[in-house]
Amino acid sequence: MLEYFTNPFILRALVAIIIMAAISGVIGSFTVFRGFSFLIAGIAHSAMAGAALAIFLDYYQIIPHLNPLAGALLFGFIVAFIVGYMIQKNGTETVDVAVGISFAMSMSLAILFISMIREYAVQAWVLIMGDLLLLTVFDLILLIIITSLTVFLTVLFYREMLLISFDMEYALALGLRVSLYNYLMLALITLSVIVLLKGVGAILVYVFLVIPAAAANNISKTVSMVMILATLFALISGLVGLFIAFFIDVAPSALAGLIALLIYVITLFIKKSS
Amino acid sequence: MNDAIKVEDLEVRYGNYVALQEVSFRLPHPSILAVIGPNGAGKTTLLKSLIGLIKPVKGKINIFGIDAIHDPESVRKIIGYVPQRERVAEHIPIRAKDVVLLPKLVRAGPLTIPRKTDILAAKEALETVLLPRETWDKKFSELSGGQKQKVLIARALVLQPKLLLLDEPFSGVDAPSQREIMELIYELKKENISTILVTHDINPIIEYIDYLLLLNKKAISFGVPDKVLTEENLSKAYGIKIKIITHRGACYAIIGDYHA
Numbered sequence: 001m002l003e004y005f006t007n008p009f010i011l012r013a014l015v016a017i018i019i020m021a022a023i024s025g026v027i028g029s030f031t032v033f034r035g036f037s038f039l040i041a042g043i044a045h046s047a048m049a050g051a052a053l054a055i056f057l058d059y060y061q062i063i064p065h066l067n068p069l070a071g072a073l074l075f076g077f078i079v080a081f082i083v084g085y086m087i088q089k090n091g092t093e094t095v096d097v098a099v100g101i102s103f104a105m106s107m108s109l110a111i112l113f114i115s116m117i118r119e120y121a122v123q124a125w126v127l128i129m130g131d132l133l134l135l136t137v138f139d140l141i142l143l144i145i146i147t148s149l150t151v152f153l154t155v156l157f158y159r160e161m162l163l164i165s166f167d168m169e170y171a172l173a174l175g176l177r178v179s180l181y182n183y184l185m186l187a188l189i190t191l192s193v194i195v196l197l198k199g200v201g202a203i204l205v206y207v208f209l210v211i212p213a214a215a216a217n218n219i220s221k222t223v224s225m226v227m228i229l230a231t232l233f234a235l236i237s238g239l240v241g242l243f244i245a246f247f248i249d250v251a252p253s254a255l256a257g258l259i260a261l262l263i264y265v266i267t268l269f270i271k272k273s274s
Numbered sequence: 275m276n277d278a279i280k281v282e283d284l285e286v287r288y289g290n291y292v293a294l295q296e297v298s299f300r301l302p303h304p305s306i307l308a309v310i311g312p313n314g315a316g317k318t319t320l321l322k323s324l325i326g327l328i329k330p331v332k333g334k335i336n337i338f339g340i341d342a343i344h345d346p347e348s349v350r351k352i353i354g355y356v357p358q359r360e361r362v363a364e365h366i367p368i369r370a371k372d373v374v375l376l377p378k379l380v381r382a383g384p385l386t387i388p389r390k391t392d393i394l395a396a397k398e399a400l401e402t403v404l405l406p407r408e409t410w411d412k413k414f415s416e417l418s419g420g421q422k423q424k425v426l427i428a429r430a431l432v433l434q435p436k437l438l439l440l441d442e443p444f445s446g447v448d449a450p451s452q453r454e455i456m457e458l459i460y461e462l463k464k465e466n467i468s469t470i471l472v473t474h475d476i477n478p479i480i481e482y483i484d485y486l487l488l489l490n491k492k493a494i495s496f497g498v499p500d501k502v503l504t505e506e507n508l509s510k511a512y513g514i515k516i517k518i519i520t521h522r523g524a525c526y527a528i529i530g531d532y533h534a
Binding site (some may be wrong): 032034035154155156157159160162163165166167168169171172173174175177182217220222223225232236 | 325327346347350353355356357361363365366367368369372373374376377379381383386412429495529
């Protein structure tokens with residue numbers, strides 16, 4: 001058992017879970033406050049299409065050595081920008097429509113590109129499934145940089161983002177540059193999703209970013225408590241998932257997702273009983 | 275007496291759709307103005323124009339001597355705005371004290387630590403709207419409709435405005451709380467704060483207001499309530515026959531079926 005926890009793959013996964021829990025606590029909370037849960041799925045899937053395009057461009061030597069992450073970032077930011085524009089023009093109510101359209105377009109493109117790069121499609125599939133145990137040192141460094149940036153900017157503009165989340169119209173009337181903060185929030189969400197992709201995959205990034213915060217929101221008395229509990233729930237889900245994966249040969253990210261869902265159900269019962 | 279607001283020939287469009295047209299009125303300071311009219315009459319549009327959230331295509335808005343169209347930043351510093359409560363995200367577990375403190379802290383800039391004077395001002399604002407002390411630590415979502423509305427008014431008052439704009443403040447608020455809010459607005463007038471409020475139901479507030487603006491895209495009528503509340507004006511605004519009865523010197527509009 002000791003060997004298991006001194007294994008470099010496991011150690012990297014452990015560090016990744018701790019960092020990802022911090023992102024989940026901070027960004028996940030604002031995602032739930034703003035009602036942007038579906039956006040997470042939209043960005044994750046568009047990032048998939050972007051990664052597949054990057055692999056396609058590399059495969060056919062159109063842009064050699066193009067990193068799939070660059071494609072994922074480009075497509076993720078395009079969706080975030082479209083959503084930001086829709087909010088600015090028509091209000092938050094239209095976000096789901098914008099994400100839904102981007103979602104459909106992204107998945108169609110992702111499948112199209114993957115079908116054209118059959119031999120290398122596995123690189124794109126890694127981003128769909130994710131694997132905590134396959135994270136490299138580079139992935140960890142990226143995770144640490146993005147998390148530090150995200151947490152720093154969220155702490156810096158915490159009050160502005162909270163006021164906009166709570167009452168956007170009042171924030172506008174107060175003279176706050178709401179669209180600037182909206183774009184900042186969307187950029188931070190996009191970065192968080194993409195940096196989590198390789199670890200937990202496009203499907204489970206939603207579970208990891210949204211469910212712990214939604215569970216925390218069910219039982220918290222204050223905004224800071226949501227962030228603390230969300231971090232804790234994400235941490236518990238990730239660590240227990242990794243631990244169980246030691247005994248059963250299944251993906252730890254999938255187990256983490258199931259545990260996060262279990263925590264969510266428990267918080268629902270607590271909310272109903274209080 | 276100075277004017278709180280002077281609006282001249284205001285016209286607002288959303289693309290080709292005319293939301294407001296030929297709206298002119300002068301509101302002396304301090305006074306209470308109620309804006310009434312059917313759905314889609316442009317009531318909220320008028321409030322948003324006053325605070326610079328919507329740019330009119332024509333006309334002038336002057337608020338305490340400031341050109342509100344060209345200098346919305348300055349106008350926002352003297353206006354306390356209370357938007358419709360339905361738009362507030364109540365699923366966020368924010369406490370009443372945070373709701374009231376946030377505007378002060380946001381104005382102070384990032385990472386500002388709340389000063390004692392800020393906290394005192396927020397507590398005073400909650401006291402002004404007659405909320406009990408224990409409200410301070412309560413979750414906003416756990417308050418009653420009337421208490422929530424009062425917290426939002428306290429949030430507007432904490433920045434010491436000269437003019438309050440309230441959009442549908444009585445929506446989801448019971449009759450006793452409506453009365454409390456109107457009495458509060460009446461007291462604020464004594465402290466030199468003017469108020470403009472948009473409402474659907476004029477009857478519960480008629481004894482408190484100084485002026486009434488009847489709106490249906492155009493200003494159908496503006497003036498003291500007795501002059502505005504005529505069957506002719508109301509029928510013109512709402513497109514249906516409306517009966518007016520007077521009781522103890524006050525006019526009441528009866529909308530709906532009635533028989534002689």
